[in-house]
Amino acid sequence: MAQLDSRIPPGPLADKWRNHLASMRLVNPANKRKYEVIVVGAGLAGASAAATLAELGYRVKSFVFHDSPRRAHSIAAQGGINAAKNFQNDGDSVHRLFYDTVKGGDYRSREANVQQLAEVSVNIIDQCVALGVPFAREYGGLLANRSFGGAQVSRTFYARGQTGQQLLLGAYSSLSRMIGSGGVQLFTQSEMLDLVVVDGHAKGIIVRDLVTGAITRHAADAVILATGGYGNVFNLSTYARGSNATAIWRAYRRGACFANPCYTQIHPTCIPVTGDYQSKLTLMSESLRNDGRIWVPKKAEDRRKAPGSIPEADRDYYLERMYPAFGNLCPRDIASRAAKRVCDEGRGVGESGLGVYLDFAEAIGRLGENAVRERYGNLFDIYHEITNENAYHVPMRIFPAVHYTMGGLWVDYNLMSNVPGLFVLGEANFSDHGANRLGASALMQGLADGYFVIPNTIGDYLAGQKPSARPSTDSAEFRQAEDNVRGITSRLLGIKGREPVSHFHKRLGHILWQYCGMARNKAGLEKALQEIPALREEFWSNVLVPGSGDTLNQSLERAGRVADFLELGELLCRDALVREESCGGHFREEHEYPDGEGKRDDVNMAHVAAWEFQGDGKVPLRNVEPLAYEFVKMSVRNYK
Amino acid sequence: MKNISVTLRVWRQAGPGQPGRFVDYPARDLNPAMSFLEMLDVVNDELTLKGEEPIAFAHDCREGICGTCSLVINGKPHGPRQGVASCQTYVRSFEDGQVITVEPYRLRPFPVVKDLVTDRSAFDKIQQAGGFITVRAGSAPNANAIPVPKDDAELAMDAAQCIGCGACAAACKNASAMLFVAARVSHLGLMPQGQAERDRRVLAMVQTADGLGFGSCTNQYECSAACPKLISHDFIARLNRDFIKASFKAAFRSEPNRVVGD
Amino acid sequence: MTFLQHIFCTTIGRKFLMAVTGIVLIGFVVAHLVGNLQVFESPDRLNGYAHFLSSLGPVLWIERAGLLLCTVIHIWAAVVLTLESRRARGEQHDRTWIQATLASRYMRSTGFVVLAFIVYHLAQFTLGAAQAATYKENLPRYTMAGDYHVLGLTAVREGTVVPDVYSMVILGFQNTAVAVFYIVAVGLLALHLLHGAESLFQTLGWRNRRWSRGLRAVVTIACAAYFIGNLAIPGAVIAGILNPLPAAAASLRK
Ligand SMILES: Cc1cc2nc3c(=O)[nH]c(=O)nc-3n(C[C@H](O)[C@H](O)[C@H](O)COP(=O)(O)OP(=O)(O)OC[C@H]3O[C@@H](n4cnc5c(N)ncnc54)[C@H](O)[C@@H]3O)c2cc1C
């Protein structure tokens, strides 16, 4: 049974972080250079952490599987980043951001962590501006804001539709500076394939060089994972193709608890699948729902007709019908589920029947085509680029897609997992978003973790570690871990079955999407829990991985990741099955109000489920961290 | 639109420095809505099933923002359309029966790693030489302390959009990294926060790019035409001006007194 | 790095040198053309002008040295940058141009033809090594029929006996091969400048898209005018509009 001590500092909420800063142990400046820290991942969380730790004087090794740190998936984030600056004078405050995030997360996040996040959010914007991030500005030269879902204030900072890119380039520039000055040693195209735990502490990693195939051992005084989310377990998602769960999954297999794996976010406005070859789903900004009206035909037999030929009377503007107050602007999870429902009824549009119309005809009539072009021109262009359809004339077709994973490795208030010395930042951990993440909060969390939390909290751990006690990479633990990695690689190459890796990934995706997607139920999850192990077995006996292990071998890379997804997918379903309630992105059909809104069970389910690996073929242990809400009152979300 | 079939003439190269050659692969019955990379996925699965090694190609986000994809399609980086990356190129841009050559970038500073994959770490090295503003986390002043004129911020953003894919250098007959360097230098040079290191930055980045073996600019603007973000070569003019200015300033400014041995 | 290293050892520095020397060379070729066009006014004007230039003594040599230095630097930079860029590119298989202008693609070739032309031009008119028979020193002298003024000051007085450059030029171009070579060469020079004169604004950082179209139009018109101006002299000779002075023609017949 894992020890889950959340280490929440005592005292009033607003003072927790400040008090904690004042009471943590410190490492003397001259001693810092004696410590080595491994940072895996250089997205927003990893790059900011690696750069900042190096600035402090620690010796940092940074590992990414990409060919450059700048390619991390954070680059793709579009909308913006939240911060409680109250530059709009509209009543925002640290407390309000904290409250909105807790509520948005459907009361399944840890209060103290969210408060810490809200408090440092203020510094993030200062830091990014100083780094030269070209945020949108007003004519007076000061920062502009936009509003985002789940908040009644304008606190989102943005850089056109490329906020993630600009923030990442900011963090990457700091990282580059520290690489240039020798503070950080960078390892690109280097995939972490195992965690080394010595005497219960994380003390190193095993890495495979994706170009040469060389497998190397790296020892450190602490290991930080900032390896992003695991949404690609569904195969099709808005994630980059390379995003994967391998780092956190292998850490899980070494004893780190995996918290709330079933909390996944599904975004309602993505471009639908066109065929079996599809590799990726593209997000269309949520802002489109401000002026677009969502509908499907009332009669299933109309679904193949040209949309223009369907008279008003035969259209079902279902969101406006079901949620008259919020209409097309209801929250992501609700809009996604409604789309699924009408498609399940056979009324979905497009080739596959998995799509709904997002229609701008009314807006064009009201505002004129030019005004619509001005607001959404670039999104219409993207849509045209991908579908070859002109959305000014025919309605867009959209469908929900997997977009974010709230679950991740369990961490305490210091962002340390239950394995001492193993820290987890960004989307890879579970800490801040509960069962649902609000828009523009993931970027905030990544940078908060990397720039402001870990540089302070890691010292508290390292102060208790003697640098001279860093284990040698010749120790038995390192050897065993390396053998493990070599074993997996040669096993994958040795199967020489008859089915390419991509097929297994697709099949896993189908199972998860079907049974553990937007709406879940007991029977489906139980079915998935039978199908996934069977698929995994088939994978290990019939996968075909061509080529060798000592050159660039993209099939081998993917095989390793899919192998992990095949295990993680099972855990996801298991977690979803046990969580007998609906909350945020996790919707159990057995637990809904008559109006379709999810029904939480605050009596039995107000806790974090932290799964602990027990060995292959064994059911993992479900540890529980109760969520004590001291400062906010749990209530029912209502968007009618 | 009907499905089409094409022949892919693909550069195959087993590893760095090894000889390579073009190999033809049929790609049949392609849905025009398929992306170019998805077509390669399908061809790769077929190759795998036939027991051959699939074609290695770089990709990640598949939505034109990460800068990983880097194919030269019929002689043009990122393919026939302007203002898109390879991953945003679709089968519908090609004709039934067409022979399509697919090559890696070819320039010394980006050596081929395998098949269509090149090593672009040279761009990272240029960034490490000066593509940053030195700010320690925690030391930043309030974000609104320094106003930035909206037009400057917008222009900086135009430059900052660079996705670092390297198409500019690949399209340039001189293999020059000017557009890449220019975008970074202009972005930071346009922001008030970037002024303190402006001269040092431009001198260091240009010299590093030269040292890495990139060529010089002949002002033909193939770079901006190949750029998936259509970053303007106006920024190259700005880079030239900044570099020349910085050189003159470095020559004539008075040296601060430095501690001996510093 | 010192200033000289910045300018001479970096790509941008070398391009800066090319642009600056290019401006000097443009200044020279334009001034040269304007001077030569005096051929259409009268023998007196051209011969007076030529004599005035050669009478400048040290100033002329400084000017020549300067031009030579500019040419050398320009060509040195062109060659070094070209070689380096070639090395940077490595092998290329299926390359297409996206939008580069024709003029820009042939800068090296046009440059080298221009260089060959300059060498021949100097040999013909300055040194007398080529077409020696019609070289000015081998033709009868010319006596100025009036004063030649520069900036309102009298530079060459009436009655001064000077070399007959007027006839030398016309006789030289009566050789059709020479005239054709000349026309081709200035045509290529105009092409060189069609890219070069625009490019230098970019190199010096003075171009942006606000007025790049205007710049292109001005440069195009200027290059066309330059070409037509240069075309006029051999053209008029071949068309029989310009003829050598009788004395010179007679001396050749002998
Ligand atoms: C299309 C899209 C739009 C979004 N828009 C927004 C938005 O507007 N606002 C918002 O707040 N959030 C948004 N998000 C979410 C947000 O972008 C991500 O949650 C966040 O960027 C994750 O950052 P990260 O640093 O945790 O991980 P990532 O950026 O995913 O970085 C992961 C890093 O880990 C490395 N890595 C992974 N595994 C290994 C391994 N085994 N070995 C070595 N290295 C490894 C990778 O190389 C990479 O460097 C969006 C997400 C998507 C998909």
Ligand code: HEM
């Ligand atoms: C009268 C003679 C010449 C004039 C007036 C002239 C003028 C110019 C100008 C103005 C430029 C533009 C510089 C820039 O882009 O910044 C240029 C470029 C160039 N010149 Fe010349 N030039 C002359 C002779 C030559 C010769 C003899 C060569 C022979 C090698 C040459 C080769 C080049 C080359 C290669 C370029 C580079 C083009 C580029 O980088 O875009 N030029 N020239």
Ligand code: FES
């Ligand atoms: S794959 Fe990311 S830009 Fe093309």
